[in-house]
Amino acid sequence: MKLTLEFGGGLELLCDSVKIHHVSVEPQDGEQKLTMKHLLSWVRTNLIKERPEMFMKGDSVRPGVLVLVNDCDWELSGQLDTSLEDKDVVVFISTLHGG
Amino acid sequence: MESDGGSDAYEIRQKIETLKASKNDIERQISALDAQLQRINNNENNHIKTKEKVNSNDSSSSLTLENNGSFDFGHGLASDMIYRYSRQLLLPSFGVQGQANLLKSSVLVIGAGGLGSPALLYLAACGVGRIGIVDHDVVELNNLHRQIIHGEAYIGRSKVESAAAACRAINSTVEIVELKEAFRTTNALDIVRKYDIVIDATDNVPSRYMINDCCVVLGKPLISGAALGLEGQLTVYNYNGGPCYRCLFPTPPPTTACQRCADSGVLGVVPGVIGCLQALEAIKVASYVGEPLSGRMLLFDALAGRLRIVKIRGRSLQCEACGENEALTEEQFREIDYEIFTQTSLSTVPLKLNLLPVGSRISSKEYRERVVKGEVHVLVDVRPAHHYKIVSLPKSINIPLPSLEARLPEITSALVNKDDSKNASIDSNVSLYVICRRGNDSQRAVQYLHKMGFSSAKDIIGGLESWAHDVDPNFPTY
Numbered sequence: 043m044k045l046t047l048e049f050g051g052g053l054e055l056l057c058d059s060v061k062i063h064h065v066s067v068e069p070q071d072g073e074q075k076l077t078m079k080h081l082l083s084w085v086r087t088n089l090i091k092e093r094p095e096m097f098m099k100g101d102s103v104r105p106g107v108l109v110l111v112n113d114c115d116w117e118l119s120g121q122l123d124t125s126l127e128d129k130d131v132v133v134f135i136s137t138l139h140g141g
Numbered sequence: 142m143e144s145d146g147g148s149d150a151y152e153i154r155q156k157i158e159t160l161k162a163s164k165n166d167i168e169r170q171i172s173a174l175d176a177q178l179q180r181i182n183n184n185e186n187n188h189i190k191t192k193e194k195v196n197s198n199d200s201s202s203s204l205t206l207e208n209n210g211s212f213d214f215g216h217g218l219a220s221d222m223i224y225r226y227s228r229q230l231l232l233p234s235f236g237v238q239g240q241a242n243l244l245k246s247s248v249l250v251i252g253a254g255g256l257g258s259p260a261l262l263y264l265a266a267c268g269v270g271r272i273g274i275v276d277h278d279v280v281e282l283n284n285l286h287r288q289i290i291h292g293e294a295y296i297g298r299s300k301v302e303s304a305a306a307a308c309r310a311i312n313s314t315v316e317i318v319e320l321k322e323a324f325r326t327t328n329a330l331d332i333v334r335k336y337d338i339v340i341d342a343t344d345n346v347p348s349r350y351m352i353n354d355c356c357v358v359l360g361k362p363l364i365s366g367a368a369l370g371l372e373g374q375l376t377v378y379n380y381n382g383g384p385c386y387r388c389l390f391p392t393p394p395p396t397t398a399c400q401r402c403a404d405s406g407v408l409g410v411v412p413g414v415i416g417c418l419q420a421l422e423a424i425k426v427a428s429y430v431g432e433p434l435s436g437r438m439l440l441f442d443a444l445a446g447r448l449r450i451v452k453i454r455g456r457s458l459q460c461e462a463c464g465e466n467e468a469l470t471e472e473q474f475r476e477i478d479y480e481i482f483t484q485t486s487l488s489t490v491p492l493k494l495n496l497l498p499v500g501s502r503i504s505s506k507e508y509r510e511r512v513v514k515g516e517v518h519v520l521v522d523v524r525p526a527h528h529y530k531i532v533s534l535p536k537s538i539n540i541p542l543p544s545l546e547a548r549l550p551e552i553t554s555a556l557v558n559k560d561d562s563k564n565a566s567i568d569s570n571v572s573l574y575v576i577c578r579r580g581n582d583s584q585r586a587v588q589y590l591h592k593m594g595f596s597s598a599k600d601i602i603g604g605l606e607s608w609a610h611d612v613d614p615n616f617p618t619y
């Protein structure tokens with residue numbers, strides 16, 4: 043399934059400074075649907091080039107990272123259990139503190 | 142007319158006296174009526190404000206001329222106010238009522254930096270009744286590219302004084318409160334209590350949690366903005382049952398994820414855009430106009446030229462600040478140590494590591510002496526390449542810290558090339574020095590080099606900043 047993944051707020055530095063990635067990810071073997079939980083581990087394996095601890099903590103994102111599925115906080119769609127569909131846009135953004 | 146000079150003059154004097162007496166009487170009557178009118182105006186305004194607060198969507202709360210015949214438009218705006226703010230009064234969706242609400246409101250701006258500068262200028266210009274400015278910093282030359290409220294004449298002076306003077310120059314009718322102090326749990330409640338709305342224009346994580354919690358405790362809407370590099374973020378917290386900062390970020394981020402403008406850089410106009418939007422959100426909340434950005438977050442990517450507004454979660458029942466069961470009290474707030482909670486210092490003093498034994502370090506002055514004596518050596522600068530391009534010491538080689546491991550052979554060959562005996566070993570007689578901007582990364586690099594067998598490697602204490610401070614005052618700092 044085709045997905046657009048975007049990294050911002052400095053997270054793009056972990057994947058060769060590329061902000062937008064058009065990727066194709068399939069559900070885990072034996073699963074019907076692609077969940078955010080699986081996508082996160084896919085991202086960690088395939089896109090994150092350095093300091094994975096700056097992206098993930100345990101099996102979720104690290105504190106201070108907002109995850110948006112189609113411009114909507116993933117808290118509203120079930121976090122790790124959110125199931126994704128073809129052409130979905132997933133944004134990972136680190137909160138900023140500067141001023 | 143028959144005339145007798147003496148009696149004529151007498152009669153005229155009599156008439157003048159009579160007229161003067163009635164003039165005084167009329168003036169007394171006018172003053173009394175003026176005072177009466179003032180009282181009616183005040184009552185009317187309070188009445189409207191209350192109605193607005195109770196139900197801001199009630200269209201029936203529009204104004205009526207209750208005192209026909211008297212000079213009363215019911216909004217309390219004097220004629221110079223009407224003229225000054227006329228272009229805002231002409232907006233049907235804002236109008237005289239929006240302006241009257243704004244004039245009665247008060248906004249606290251915490252931080253007179255990159256975000257606070259444009260926010261303060263617009264808040265003063267648009268006629269917010271009272272504006273508080275909190276900051277304990279002084280203006281520096283490297284602030285001016287983004288902190289546009291300050292000018293060269295104020296370098297070395299208080300940011301609050303500078304910002305207050307700029308606001309007063311734009312609008313002398315606005316009350317400006319100068320708070321030249323650091324915002325801490327000890328003074329936060331007393332300061333915030335006196336304002337309707339708070340703007341977080343600070344630049345660090347502990348302050349953001351502290352300001353959020355203080356606003357939750359006191360029930361104040363919080364206009365939160367942040368900017369770094371070429372990106373910005375904006376949202377309104379703790380407004381009308383919406384989420385607070387802790388609802389979104391219950392756990393502080395790791396300290397390594399918290400970059401500051403002084404380290405990562407920021408394009409001046411980026412916080413400018415976000416600061417303007419913070420002023421806009423404050424104006425909307427203060428005037429009861431429009432839909433404040435609560436439960437939504439604006440993400441600004443300056444390089445891509447893109448603004449996106451996303452939907453964020455609502456208030457969390459489990460939130461440690463605003464949740465149902467654990468509503469934070471003033472006493473609890475005063476007890477929180479935000480530096481411990483976030484593992485980040487509130488002060489802007491840069492970190493000073495001390496990782497190496499004394500024998501593995503030399504001062505910038507000592508390094509200078511060795512160079513003058515002609516000591517054969519290799520100097521490795523471990524800053525990022527774009528830092529190295531700004532300024533560097535002569536004959537240094539740039540190997541950024543993250544690539545040190547991969548580029549060790551370059552150090553070995555540099556040592557070998559300088560060694561007359563052509564002794565192809567990392568234990569050559571050629572000295573190896575490491576420098577960076579402030580002297581932290583250079584220590585990390587030397588630690589690694591020792592581990593890899595470069596046992597004579599030494600770091601230059603305090604980096605290029607100490608070189609500029611102690612050796613060459615003309616060496617540029619950034």
Ligand SMILES: [Zn+2]
Binds near residue numbers: 384385389464
């Ligand atoms: Zn909360």
